[in-house]
Amino acid sequence: MATLKINGTQHTLDVEPEMPLLWALRDELGLTGTKFGCGVGSCGACTVQVNGNPVRSCVMPVSAVEGQEITTIEGLAESSLAHYEPGDLNAVQTAWIDHQVPQCGYCQSGMIMAVSSLLAANPNPSDAEIDASINNVCRCGSYPRVRKAIRAIINA
Amino acid sequence: MKISRRRFILSSALVGGGLAIGYAATRPSDHRIANDTLAEGSARYLTSFLKIDTYNKVTVYVNHSEMGQGSHTALAMMAADELDAAWEQVRIEQAPATDLYATGDMAIGFAGEFGVPSFLMPLVKASAMKIAQIGNLQTTGGSASIRFTGQLGMRVAGAAARAMLIQCAAERWGVPTDECTTALSYVHHNASGQSLSYGELADAAAGLEPPEAPILKQRTQFNIMGKAMSRVDIPAKVDGSAFYGLDYNSDDMLFAAIRLAPVFGTKLVSVDATEALERRGVKKVIELGDSVAVVADNYWRAKEALKVVAAKFERSDNDSVSSADIAARFDEELARSEGSKDFEAGDAEAKLTQASEIIKASYSVPYLAHAPMEPMNCTVHIQNGRADVWTSTQDPLAVRGRVASVAGLNERAVTHHPSYLGGGFGRRLPFNWNVIDHATKIAMQFSVPVKTVFSREDDLQQDYYRPAVTSNFKAGLDANGNILAWHNRYTGPIQTPGAAHIPYAIDHQSIRVVNGDTHVPIAAWRSVDHSQQTFFTESFIDELAHRAGTNPFHFRLELLHKHPRHQKVLEAAAEAAGYGRNLAEGRALGIAVQESFGSICAEIAEVSIGPDGKPVVHKVTAAIDCGWVVNPDTAKAQVESGVIFGLTAAMYGEITIKEGRVSQNNFPDYEMVRMATSPEIDVHLIESGASLGGLGEPATPPIAAAVTNAVYILTGQRIRELPLSKHNFVQNSTLAKA
Numbered sequence: 084m085a086t087l088k089i090n091g092t093q094h095t096l097d098v099e100p101e102m103p104l105l106w107a108l109r110d111e112l113g114l115t116g117t118k119f120g121c122g123v124g125s126c127g128a129c130t131v132q133v134n135g136n137p138v139r140s141c142v143m144p145v146s147a148v149e150g151q152e153i154t155t156i157e158g159l160a161e162s163s164l165a166h167y168e169p170g171d172l173n174a175v176q177t178a179w180i181d182h183q184v185p186q187c188g189y190c191q192s193g194m195i196m197a198v199s200s201l202l203a204a205n206p207n208p209s210d211a212e213i214d215a216s217i218n219n220v221c222r223c224g225s226y227p228r229v230r231k232a233i234r235a236i237i238n239a
Numbered sequence: 240m241k242i243s244r245r246r247f248i249l250s251s252a253l254v255g256g257g258l259a260i261g262y263a264a265t266r267p268s269d270h271r272i273a274n275d276t277l278a279e280g281s282a283r284y285l286t287s288f289l290k291i292d293t294y295n296k297v298t299v300y301v302n303h304s305e306m307g308q309g310s311h312t313a314l315a316m317m318a319a320d321e322l323d324a325a326w327e328q329v330r331i332e333q334a335p336a337t338d339l340y341a342t343g344d345m346a347i348g349f350a351g352e353f354g355v356p357s358f359l360m361p362l363v364k365a366s367a368m369k370i371a372q373i374g375n376l377q378t379t380g381g382s383a384s385i386r387f388t389g390q391l392g393m394r395v396a397g398a399a400a401r402a403m404l405i406q407c408a409a410e411r412w413g414v415p416t417d418e419c420t421t422a423l424s425y426v427h428h429n430a431s432g433q434s435l436s437y438g439e440l441a442d443a444a445a446g447l448e449p450p451e452a453p454i455l456k457q458r459t460q461f462n463i464m465g466k467a468m469s470r471v472d473i474p475a476k477v478d479g480s481a482f483y484g485l486d487y488n489s490d491d492m493l494f495a496a497i498r499l500a501p502v503f504g505t506k507l508v509s510v511d512a513t514e515a516l517e518r519r520g521v522k523k524v525i526e527l528g529d530s531v532a533v534v535a536d537n538y539w540r541a542k543e544a545l546k547v548v549a550a551k552f553e554r555s556d557n558d559s560v561s562s563a564d565i566a567a568r569f570d571e572e573l574a575r576s577e578g579s580k581d582f583e584a585g586d587a588e589a590k591l592t593q594a595s596e597i598i599k600a601s602y603s604v605p606y607l608a609h610a611p612m613e614p615m616n617c618t619v620h621i622q623n624g625r626a627d628v629w630t631s632t633q634d635p636l637a638v639r640g641r642v643a644s645v646a647g648l649n650e651r652a653v654t655h656h657p658s659y660l661g662g663g664f665g666r667r668l669p670f671n672w673n674v675i676d677h678a679t680k681i682a683m684q685f686s687v688p689v690k691t692v693f694s695r696e697d698d699l700q701q702d703y704y705r706p707a708v709t710s711n712f713k714a715g716l717d718a719n720g721n722i723l724a725w726h727n728r729y730t731g732p733i734q735t736p737g738a739a740h741i742p743y744a745i746d747h748q749s750i751r752v753v754n755g756d757t758h759v760p761i762a763a764w765r766s767v768d769h770s771q772q773t774f775f776t777e778s779f780i781d782e783l784a785h786r787a788g789t790n791p792f793h794f795r796l797e798l799l800h801k802h803p804r805h806q807k808v809l810e811a812a813a814e815a816a817g818y819g820r821n822l823a824e825g826r827a828l829g830i831a832v833q834e835s836f837g838s839i840c841a842e843i844a845e846v847s848i849g850p851d852g853k854p855v856v857h858k859v860t861a862a863i864d865c866g867w868v869v870n871p872d873t874a875k876a877q878v879e880s881g882v883i884f885g886l887t888a889a890m891y892g893e894i895t896i897k898e899g900r901v902s903q904n905n906f907p908d909y910e911m912v913r914m915a916t917s918p919e920i921d922v923h924l925i926e927s928g929a930s931l932g933g934l935g936e937p938a939t940p941p942i943a944a945a946v947t948n949a950v951y952i953l954t955g956q957r958i959r960e961l962p963l964s965k966h967n968f969v970q971n972s973t974l975a976k977a
Binding site: 098099102103105106109110111113114115116117118119120121122123125126128155156157159160172176179180183184185186187188189190191192195213214215217218219220221222223224225226227228229230 | 306307308309469470472473474475476477478479480481482483485486488494519537538539540542610611612613614659660661662663664692694695872873876879880881882883884887905906907911912913914915917919920
């Protein structure tokens with residue numbers, strides 16, 4: 084049994100302790116906003132936040148995140164806004180729409196989770212700091228727009 | 240009488256003008272089928288692409304997949320603009336995978352592009368829908384959605400529906416149709432001050448026949464096309480709610496992990512699954528001839544259990560084949576065979592004997608995987624003689640047919656449920672069926688939905704690859720450095736005609752293709768043959784420019800005097816990139832240009848050599864002439880995307896074959912451009928007003944040569960083999976100032 088606190092709700096799951104969080108989220112809880120990309124922690128499509136920090140859920144066993152605050156894309160806006168109403172978006176999500184960042188969109192849950200973490204920890208990152216912390220793969224090549232959207236948030 | 244009139248109109252469309260031929264003329268009664276079989280409540284179809292309800296909401300049914308290229312939005316813009324609909328009231332839906340929504344307009348478009356004689360085009364047009372239906376074509380590819388389905392289908396459907404609504408209103412008011420106007424989903428009769436909403440007219444209008452040749456708007460009349468509209472799919476892509484094939488879930492479903500024969504084309508010999516079957520959640524281990532699959536109640540459990548399945552595959556003649564063997568085989572074939580004609584002009588062989596200098600160069604590129612971010616997957620649920628399928632696909636209708644054929648069902652007993660695609664790039668086209676076939680066979684052993692997922696390792700090792708190609712050039716120069724002859728022999732096959740052709744004014748050309756077949760399966764990969772061929776031709780022309788002692792930009796411009804559109808994009812890119820002005824120390828600009836999928840794209844890469852001896856691409860300036868632009872912001876996004884896709888291939892992309900199988904496992908050894916290595920990209924859209932060109936692919940081909948041409952200026956090293964990661968460079972500071 085694993086007890087996971089996901090987007091503010093406790094879930095008790097009958098899963099192996101070594102099951103990666105990704106598959107507990109997707110196949111056990113039906114939280115499919117978090118994506119499977121590589122399974123080896125390389126591409127970042129599966130990025131969630133654990134206590135606000137970006138974590139690649141495909142290589143994070145559930146036993147390692149029990150009792151921690153896990154946030155997925157589905158709960159991101161609620162976790163990051165002081166006054167949340169259903170349907171609200173956080174600043175990163177809004178900037179992603181304003182700058183039309185996603186193309187196929189598949190990597191963007193992970194990208195948005197990673198960028199939201201970065202900006203929460205460092206509201207004014209340099210380009211070098213952005214490059215160092217956002218190394219998610221986007222096969223559609225949304226990188227120029229990711230950078231533009233981050234810059235817009237910083238300058239807002 | 241009716242037939243001859245239709246023939247006349249179809250023919251007249253060839254010379255342009257305002258008459259639009261496509262949807263309405265080829266499928267006059269489709270909206271009746273849609274109304275009979277699909278309509279619910281009071282909403283009515285006016286053409287099968289457009290539904291209007293009594294609340295005056297318009298739904299556009301798009302028969303192309305949304306895989307990031309933004310064509311759902313752009314296609315709806317084209318229909319809505321011609322309809323004069325209020326954009327805010329327009330909804331977009333993926334059309335169902337049924338015959339009614341086969342991509343017949345695409346068949347017409349490609350027939351024209353690939354040189355079907357004009358006298359046969361009326362026949363093609365009249366039969367295109369039938370051909371598409373028989374062939375199960377509902378294809379998204381070839382950068383074709385906007386330029387073919389949009390232009391021949393969506394715009395015509397919008398204009399036809401608008402004419403039907405006007406006709407209804409005019410009859411109701413007892414006024415001539417030419418006194419009626421339309422705007423924002425209303426028909427108005429200004430003289431009498433009367434107005435009716437489309438919603439109020441739709442029921443009656445649905446009883447009319449669409450006009451055979453509705454008149455399309457001039458560009459100056461556009462209200463929606465040409466404006467940067469926000470993509471309708473994006474909001475769902477920022478909150479995790481967008482539905483991809485991999486996201487299908489149900490309480491009772493099962494998950495399959497699969498191990499396919501590592502050497503392509505070999506069979507499974509034996510399996511020992513004793514240990515796997517004891518694992519938690521494992522339901523079954525299935526042998527499938529060329530593979531073994533573990534089915535469990537969670538994908539991770541299936542994948543872990545598969546690791547302890549011992550499987551033996553048969554030996555084959557290909558077990559020892561390596562990339563080096565394939566390259567050697569290509570060289571042998573090129574030395575041995577005259578191949579078959581791709582393009583010939585003049586007498587290149589004779590001119591080579593007269594040349595004062597012959598320049599030779601051999602280029603090659605490796606196999607590449609598509610690696611869309613969403614790994615290949617397919618969920619199939621077979622029950623009660625029917626099947627439901629969830630899979631991200633570039634051809635839902637073909638998937639329906641394929642699943643039916645594998646499962647032994649009637650096509651109409653198979654439903655494909657639409658989803659967004661987590662990338663396609665050609666991987667999700669018809670004939671790349673391995674995941675569909677295996678998922679279907681696995682699901683046939685259960686009565687619950689079974690989701691078969693290729694791991695990223697499977698994705699890289701069981702793809703249908705961009706072909707490895709070798710291209711050998713010879714050019715003959717006269718004493719003044721003028722090019723007398725262009726001679727190219729390359730390994731095939733030709734997947735898309737014309738990719739190896741050059742726009743340069745060289746009178747004597749001989750371009751021939753030799754057999755390049757191997758045991759490695761191949762398929763279309765974003766821009767198909769253009770990505771390899773443009774690297775070859777745009778590098779070799781650059782070599783000739785340097786040999787002639789002429790600046791590569793002016794050298795190209797001079798030889799492009801018969802191609803003003805090429806010249807214009809080159810000039811626009813050069814101007815924007817600051818070509819000829821002072822660059823930062825240690826940087827150089829490389830140029831390339833290519834026409835593909837109806838568009839002409841020039842790219843200029845600003846490059847330096849990093850401290851690690853690898854090239855750094857700082858900025859890419861692209862100018863593209865796609866005729867005119869439907870949605871400018873998505874157009875730019877596609878160019879950005881195409882550049883980065885091609886740059887990843889040029890910098891890192893390599894699938895190597897060792898012992899008959901693919902060596903690469905996962906992203907760590909199939910590296911991608913990421914934020915830190917992504918250049919600034921400056922896109923310029925050139926609207927020449929020519930026919931619509933594609934945008935999904937044309938920006939990919941030029942980038943490799945643009946980068947390597949800059950690397951040559953910086954280092955004096957001519958890169959004739961990709962990827963760049965194989966090479967180390969030392970910057971030559973004297974050359975860098977060139």
